[in-house]
Amino acid sequence: NAGVTQTPKFQVLKTGQSMTLQCAQDMNHNSMYWYRQDPGMGLRLIYYSASEGTTDKGEVPNGYNVSRLNKREFSLRLESAAPSQTSVYFCASSAWTGESPLHFGNGTRLTVT
Amino acid sequence: AQSVTQLGSHVSVSEGALVLLRCNYSSSVPPYLFWYVQYPNQGLQLLLKYTTGATLVKGINGFEAEFKKSETSFHLTKPSAHMSDAAEYFCAVSDRGTGRRALTFGSGTRLQVQP
Numbered sequence: 221n222a223g224v225t226q227t228p229k230f231q232v233l234k235t236g237q238s239m240t241l242q243c244a245q246d247m248n249h250n251s252m253y254w255y256r257q258d259p260g261m262g263l264r265l266i267y268y269s270a271s272e273g274t275t276d277k278g279e280v281p282n283g284y285n286v287s288r289l290n291k292r293e294f295s296l297r298l299e300s301a302a303p304s305q306t307s308v309y310f311c312a313s314s315a316w317t318g319e320s321p322l323h324f325g326n327g328t329r330l331t332v333t
Numbered sequence: 334a335q336s337v338t339q340l341g342s343h344v345s346v347s348e349g350a351l352v353l354l355r356c357n358y359s360s361s362v363p364p365y366l367f368w369y370v371q372y373p374n375q376g377l378q379l380l381l382k383y384t385t386g387a388t389l390v391k392g393i394n395g396f397e398a399e400f401k402k403s404e405t406s407f408h409l410t411k412p413s414a415h416m417s418d419a420a421e422y423f424c425a426v427s428d429r430g431t432g433r434r435a436l437t438f439g440s441g442t443r444l445q446v447q448p
Binding site (some may be wrong): 263265 | 339353374376377379382427429436438440441
């Protein structure tokens with residue numbers, strides 16, 4: 221009954237370091253998403269993958285890359301972290317895009333110093 | 334692109350009082366509409382959604398929302414607040430039609446329930 225699993229839960233990086241956030245879902249969903257949450261700004265879409273083999277940019281893609289490794293897994297990479305990327309990152313999945321509701325992981329709290 | 338506005342970043346009500354959280358969307362074509370709730374240190378959970386049909390939608394935990402096309406609104410209500418309703422609530426929209434699309438979220442409303 222895991223749903224959407226994100227790792228790590230917490231991470232501190234220095235400016236310029238790189239890291240990959242991992243996300244896996246066990247609901248056989250086709251679509252997966254990465255959002256970031258900042259105070260007063262709600263959730264903003266970074267990238268999403270409507271189905272295995274496709275990825276699309278969201279509202280705030282600069283500084284990030286993604287990989288849809290297979291149907292279950294969707295990773296988010298920060299190549300050179302910046303303090304502006306300090307945020308809480310959420311992975312989500314849904315059966316399809318559009319009217320299918322999203323299922324969220326518990327988030328990764330990232331601090332870049 | 335869709336946009337969604339939530340009026341009031343913070344709402345405070347007394348326990349037992351009516352809860353009203355406001356959401357307006359921008360599109361001339363009504364989108365799919367959702368409300369999500371986030372408890373501290375957790376991800377978001379779906380409260381309810383409107384896709385088609387009856388404009389009054391019932392969700393979990395006694396919440397409901399009414400789609401009003403003429404007002405481009407999808408306000409969330411609950412007749413009687415409980416302490417456990419204290420959380421952040423997000424309205425979200427998604428375009429109808431075909432093609433790849435993702436949810437756009439509002440900026441959120443934090444609900445405080447006073448004893």
